Amino acid sequence: MKILVDAMGGDNAPLCVLQGAADALREFGEGMQLVLLGQREVIEQTAAEHAISLDGMEIVDCREVVSMHDDPVKAARQKKDSSMVRGLTMLKNGEGDAFVSAGSTGTLHVASSLIVRTVKGIKRPALATPMPGLKQNFLLLDCGANVECRATTLNAFAVMGSVYAEKVMGRTNPSVALVNNGTEDTKGTPIYREAHGLMRDNPVIHFVGNIEPREVPNGEVDVVVCDGFVGNVILKLMEGMAKTLFGMLKDVFLENLVTKLCFLGIKNGLRGIKHKMDSEEVGGAPLLGTARPVIKAHGSSTAKGIKNAIRQARQCVAEDLCGTMESALAALNANDTKAEKSE
């Protein structure tokens, strides 16, 4: 299996990408080849300076770089010699089995749609993010790629999220919930009410009903579905609240000598909480619905984040994520057609 890695994407590229790639090869490299895309001399120089072995990695030289300030549509169409567009083109052509990038989310989303295309039944890929939860991690989608969604789109997200949770996160019969402002099926906008009905009647998922935002951080559901506007709010607000509360806590600990000593006493426990809430531990965000696996690593990924994103990509390929997803969506559509005929 060959994983394509964007060496130029992310705040800490190329250094952390190279370190993450080397770590991945060492830890779970059996049967896996890595292809680094980026400016060859920059990659080689960085590796040399930091004594990172590039053994087992191929370099594909690309002269352009997609920046966070590029317009996604323009960059996807015009920066043909960028590490991102070249990588996705190789993926489409079968010169690699999955693509990992910590670069611009917007450009990755647009370029994936344009170049790699989507599985049957999906117009635009969803951005799904594995989120830290109290009981366990859960998958949230869409996280901002599709700010407006129809009910049928939300239902398709449910199917794709469910397949990912089973194949990559290892959940058996994953539970799927719809974000809503109440548990009753009469709650929400007309689109959410319709989506609730579709998901309830969806035979290929294990739908557990609406989930109130208050319950989302508990992590008791495997897949949480909403449109990209709401998902982006949930993603960023969870980050913001964690930061705010840890900030308040820090002020409490810094107050005087006694509180500073107390900090030493529970430091390990606090580290445990931070570790639990750490997005890099949880992994990268898969673009679900692309014809071949694309994983978006966090923009501020360190080597650990890149390594974990490569691990996810590996799992997607090993489990034929995209093929399974296409079959599940086809089963859903067949069921809908049958239901329509019998009406």
Next chain:
Amino acid sequence: MKILVDAMGGDNAPLCVLQGAADALREFGEGMQLVLLGQREVIEQTAAEHAISLDGMEIVDCREVVSMHDDPVKAARQKKDSSMVRGLTMLKNGEGDAFVSAGSTGTLHVASSLIVRTVKGIKRPALATPMPGLKQNFLLLDCGANVECRATTLNAFAVMGSVYAEKVMGRTNPSVALVNNGTEDTKGTPIYREAHGLMRDNPVIHFVGNIEPREVPNGEVDVVVCDGFVGNVILKLMEGMAKTLFGMLKDVFLENLVTKLCFLGIKNGLRGIKHKMDSEEVGGAPLLGTARPVIKAHGSSTAKGIKNAIRQARQCVAEDLCGTMESALAALNANDTKAEKSE
């Protein structure tokens, strides 16, 4: 000034309502009369049992009670002898200057629209909630009463929130932001993009642009505007995240003898954080846009929550909140008409 108080609404009614009312009269009762609505014998018996003085309070006997399980529209139309419907009817007839209730939010919203009606330019009142923020409290609207909003509605929310922040929360030239998944004015759904333009050109508010959900808990903006679906997500997710993180923290402190001792050392600081995040300290949620002031106290309000809601109601009356709001909305409409003519 006469404040009407629903003695039967909320999880802790009538006891906490009576205590809160008595506390309010003692602390800021000058020039203020309270009218308690509810079953007279229940009110009198509860007051007697707990030695609560009803001096300065009038009782209006109502035989029905609106429950949390009632259908809002049915309850608003049919339970004419309930404390909530009677109170709102008295408010409409000028037999009181403001109404406070800890009862069902849905019924209060519907009944306020039907009975008290709205100021010119507003179809349905907004539910605004004062939220705890790191720097200071902020007003979030809409919090769930209007799950779907047009851009003009969001712009009207901005005006109403701004007037409330100035008149009741005491903010000078309050800053107003629109929730969005990015700070650029091209972000969001078509409705949010249009709302951004309207708010930018709105001469009666101090618009500071989009706010990312990550920044919301910082409390650096006075008024945060969004539709009721998104607002409900923000409100409940902030509660949920605080609960989850405090829960994790509790587990850390309970681990062993040392960590338990550490808890004692920073107990006061933690109490400070909890106090800061306490929705009862922050106050009740005003229904903005009603022709006369209506304040929704938290359903689980203790005496303190009721007292603070009465304080807010008092302030709304003293500052002629509804009149000021109507003038501000009229100024906005006049400006729009002028702008249209000059085009």
